[in-house]
C-alpha cells in the first residue's frame with residue numbers, strides 16, 4: 001500500500017508539471033499513515049442510517065480495499081447526486097484527500113463520500129490512509145502559485161490538524177470539525 005501510494009504521488013506530481021519525487025520528502029521520515037479496519041453490521045433500517053456520514057478524507061491519499069459488499073458512495077458535483085462506487089473484485093479504490101487539494105492549490109479536489117449500510121449483508125472495508133509526517137506544513141506548492149494563481153490556503157501544521165481532528169471526531173459538537181476550508185484564503 002505504501003509503495004503504491006508513493007507511485008501514485010509520483011503520477012500526481014507529474015500531472016501537475018512537477019518532478020516525480022516532489023512529494024517524497026513529506027513521507028520519507030515519520031509519516032503518520034495507518035490502516036483502519038471497518039466493520040458495518042447489517043442494519044434493519046438502512047434508509048435511516050449511514051455507515052459513515054458525508055465527509056472528505058483529510059490525508060493525501062486513501063487506498064481502500066472493500067470486500068464482497070459495496071456501500072461506498074461519492075457525491076457527484078454537477079447535480080449533488082450520491083453515486084455508488086462499483087465493486088470490482090481485487091481492485092483498490094483510490095481517493096484523493098484534502099492535502100492533495102491544498103498542495104495542488106485546488107487543481108485537484110478531494111471528493112465528498114459516505115458509506116451506506118444494508119439489511120442483508122454485513123460489510124468490511126480496509127482503508128489505508130497515506131498521511132505525511134507530523135511536522136509537515138501543508139500549503140499550496142510554491143511552484144504552482146503565481147500572480148494569476150495566488151495561494152488559496154494558509155499553511156497549517158499537519159500534526160496539529162490531525163490531533164485536533166482525532167480529539168473531536170467522535171464527540172458531539174456544536175461547531176464543525178476542523179476542515180481545510182478553515183484555512184482557505186477568501187479571494
Ligand SMILES: O=C(O)CCC(=O)C(=O)O
Nearest residue numbers: 038052057072115125127
Ligand atoms: O468503508 C468505506 O468504504 C469507506 C470508509 C471511509 O470513507 C473512511 O474511513 O474514511
Ligand SMILES: [Fe+2]
Nearest residue numbers: 055056057113
Ligand atoms: Fe473516507
